[in-house]
Amino acid sequence: MAIALENVAIAVRDLDAAVAFFTDLGLAVVGRDTVQGEWADTAVGLDGNHVRLAMLQTPDGHGRLELFEYLHPEAIETAPTQPHEIGMHRIAFSVDDLDAALATAARHGCHPLRGVATYEDAYRLTYLRGPSGILVMLAQDLRRG
Structure with missing residues (x-):
């Protein structure tokens, strides 16, 4: 079975600010969209899933970062991850x-x-x-x- 990393996705509170930060570091926006509907609810496992998103790519074309801002349901704030915590690290x-x-x-x-x-x-x-x-x-x- 072949496998390849497609992207890393991160929920943000302000999509435009996050895009500005990562594009200033050198990533390029390769697409933007607003996503919602039954297919999105099914894929994500969340009823009423509605997000604005931006797909960014590294200059070498090998790394992609998907940033998304929830429009519905309301995003839930969490404490920032600490380097020693289990889960998404960095x-x-x-x-x-x-x-x-x-x-x-x-x-x-x-x-x-x-x-x-x-x-x-x-x-x-x-x-x-x-x-x-x-x-x-x-x-x-x-x-x-």
């Missing part, structure tokens, strides 16, 4: 310039949780809270020139 991106990526994130009010770490002179990386409290890892491979 989304990670490789960047060629961590300082530039952090400057972009800062323009959206998003800053490292603690600071920037260096792992074995191979990576500079950090976790930050993105829009809607999404835990985002940014990593720069120091071995690439």
